[in-house]
């Protein structure tokens with residue numbers, strides 16, 4: 001295993017910013033990600049070739065996993081059951097039958113505050129759009145969840161932390177309108193760090209807009225199911241992610257409003273083990289169920305069978 005111990009400057013530590021050292025498929029340490037093979041380009045200068053990594057380290061059990069095996073297992077660690085984050089498009093493919101249609105993907109943020117921190121918000125948006133191929137941090141699809149026609153919105157965490165600005169808010173509001181018009185149940189899969197600070201108060205206005213729409217859905221007696229995935233925090237937890245007729249989560253998902261460090265400093269107490277994870281929230285009555293990814297689709301179908309009868 002000497003190759004494994006050899007210091008390699010190209011191996012970057014997990015830098016997804018989470019204090020628990022958790023990571024996803026893309027930010028996990030990627031052994032063998034860079035080829036040492038150095039061919040020469042047309043003009044004679046050496047070029048570097050990046051080959052796709054075959055292995056990924058599980059943040060749950062620290063085992064090295066074969067990527068293809070992980071993908072075949074729905075991005076759930078076969079050794080310890082750790083649920084890796086997955087993208088919005090993968091989520092839709094996982095839940096809906098083939099032949100669904102994507103809608104409302106053409107909205108783009110106008111940068112209403114002309115916001116700049118260390119980078120301009122416009123450049124952050126452009127980079128995220130290039131990286132994900134999406135216009136913002138959400139996709140809505142119309143399709144069949146087993147026998148049930150549904151409106152499904154899934155959030156994309158890799159797009160500026162899945163944060164909610166005007167576009168995410170408006171996309172969800174339109175998904176609610178589609179549910180109201182067709183009477184098809186609404187399912188929202190959340191994965192978000194909260195409101196998008198670069199849109200300031202505009203992103204907070206979305207909370208009221210969405211909550212009002214969900215109240216209309218409730219009055220019309222149309223089912224609304226929330227699926228909380230890792231992570232669901234901040235203004236998302238404080239609004240639509242907890243307003244479902246049924247609120248379910250994937251195992252081990254971080255779910256909370258403020259982060260644990262902020263809470264510890266405020267209340268000056270040590271927080272209990274597993275605080276803000278799905279299982280803890282289920283035990284304390286904030287969730288209706290914790291459902292493993294492999295069972296999610298059949299669980300949702302059964303829930304809709306029950307709700308629609």
Ligand SMILES: [Zn+2]
Nearest residue numbers: 058061077080
């Ligand atoms: Zn594992």
